[in-house]
Amino acid sequence: GEQVEQRPPHLSVREGDSAFIICTYTDSATAYFYWYKQEPGAGLQLLMSVFSNVDRKEEQGLTVLLNKKDKRLSLNLTAAHPGDSAVYFCAVHTNAYKVIFGKGTHLHVLP
């Protein structure tokens, strides 16, 4: 079945710097990709969804890149601030009714 690897597991950046998270997946037929943010003790907040025909998507300081050839999905937070500190998960829609998540990246933005 589909495998999703996410790295790094932990990331510390200074306020104003960029934070880069990457996920790789195995099933080339995967069509939908997501990035979620989870703050301590809270549910998941959808940051961005990307369909497989999109290579790049930018919204509000977030850039998602999808490289289908290498089966790689990335998230770049530009100009991170302390409020961005959270756990970030990538997720892929493997088939109808099933979404697989990466193991998460604990992002810590230092003031």
Added chain:
Amino acid sequence: AQTIHQWPVAEIKAVGSPLSLGCTIKGKSSPNLYWYWQATGGTLQQLFYSITVGQVESVVQLNLSASRPKDDQFILSTEKLLLSHSGFYLCAWSLTANSDYTFGSGTRLLVI
């Protein structure tokens, strides 16, 4: 606007005791519903999904069961809790099979 509500917010339960967690979606008819489990500090693992009332599909066996007694309600339960059931339980809904999932705020469960 659609809202998703999970209850309770948190529970501390004894090993061997029963459990029932609830999830309600308002503002959307016939949503697809999902239960996820997250071990402390871990990733999310899909447990069940439901496309319609009375129908639930199991994804992972964790000695838990789920039911959908009403269109807007999804229940996760077990008759005997294990220590390994501790974690964070998240309910989610989606419009279609391949659309975004919207998650609830979760229920934190500690089994002692």
